[in-house]
Amino acid sequence: MVAQGSNSILRPPPLKRFQLSKPTKESLEWANLIELDISRFDESPQARKELASTLLESLHNTGFLFIVNHGVDETTLSYEIPKNGSTDGRYSGFAPQSYRSSTIYENNVEHYNFSRFTSEIGDQQNPDFPTSLRPYLRDVEAMSKYIHKDLARRLFILIAIALDVEHTTFADMHIYEAKSDSFMRYMQYLPRTHRENEASQDLYLPGHADWGSLTFLFNQPISALQIKDQNNEWKWVKYIPNSIVVNVGIALSALTGGYLKPTIHRVVKPPKDQADAPRLSLLYFIR
Ligand SMILES: O=C(O)CCC(=O)C(=O)O
Numbered sequence: 001m002v003a004q005g006s007n008s009i010l011r012p013p014p015l016k017r018f019q020l021s022k023p024t025k026e027s028l029e030w031a032n033l034i035e036l037d038i039s040r041f042d043e044s045p046q047a048r049k050e051l052a053s054t055l056l057e058s059l060h061n062t063g064f065l066f067i068v069n070h071g072v073d074e075t076t077l078s079y080e081i082p083k084n085g086s087t088d089g090r091y092s093g094f095a096p097q098s099y100r101s102s103t104i105y106e107n108n109v110e111h112y113n114f115s116r117f118t119s120e121i122g123d124q125q126n127p128d129f130p131t132s133l134r135p136y137l138r139d140v141e142a143m144s145k146y147i148h149k150d151l152a153r154r155l156f157i158l159i160a161i162a163l164d165v166e167h168t169t170f171a172d173m174h175i176y177e178a179k180s181d182s183f184m185r186y187m188q189y190l191p192r193t194h195r196e197n198e199a200s201q202d203l204y205l206p207g208h209a210d211w212g213s214l215t216f217l218f219n220q221p222i223s224a225l226q227i228k229d230q231n232n233e234w235k236w237v238k239y240i241p242n243s244i245v246v247n248v249g250i251a252l253s254a255l256t257g258g259y260l261k262p263t264i265h266r267v268v269k270p271p272k273d274q275a276d277a278p279r280l281s282l283l284y285f286i287r
Pocket residue numbers: 187205210217224225265266267281283
């Protein structure tokens with residue numbers, strides 16, 4: 001990544017790179033999810049049709065899939081989140097551990113949210129960005145826009161093709177510039193002691209479905225995300241290097257008459273060989 005602002009007088013020290021762990025050696029019960037090669041979107045009308053039907057089937061059955069060959073380097077934005085700036089972190093800015101401490105489950109989670117980068121009055125980013133973040137903002141903006149305006153758009157068009165409706169039906173409902181709560185989130189799960197894990201029943205984030213339409217999660221080596229499969233059994237989401245995990249939220253499920261599944265998922269204590277490392281989730285929520 002090239003830090004911006006090299007011509008300016010503002011040269012804060014760079015953010016620390018987030019140290020990615022090695023993948024687990026444990027054999028876990030993995031969820032059976034497909035890998036969609038999204039680069040085939042522009043190959044031919046036939047390829048697009050095939051992608052559309054694979055996508056629809058998996059979002060109907062499991063509500064989750066991996067997209068690969070998506071054009072983003074997964075490590076580009078792997079930084080330690082800054083722990084200062086605004087503490088009003090609900091949709092924009094930093095939320096420390098204490099923000100979630102009302103539940104015994106999420107008290108090891110801290111996050112930093114970025115709203116959409118638009119110039120609408122009353123809908124701007126929190127202007128109180130910590131100085132350390134400013135050199136990275138253009139990259140965060142580029143990444144957010146690429147996911148929303150390009151990757152999600154392709155998926156929305158494929159869903160429309162598969163459902164045999166006007167191709168831009170869903171894409172037009174999720175225009176980046178239109179008012180929405182879409183946002184990017186850095187979410188850091190801090191390791192817990194044995195006693196803390198006992199108190200929270202090994203849960204880092206309780207089972208839930210996402211509210212929005214599509215969630216993009218940069219897959220990373222610490223295994224902790226689980227989804228509830230068709231037999232109501234929890235299965236682990238596998239780490240596939242350079243893949244993005246995509247899942248359906250409640251809004252998109254409603255927009256498709258319940259055809260696409262807003263699958264329940266949760267985050268649990270990682271396996272033993274990863275239990276002592278912090279876990280960084282980089283998410284983009286399309287709402
Ligand atoms: O951290 C993860 O792997 C998933 C987080 C999640 O499900 C959420 O924030 O809605």
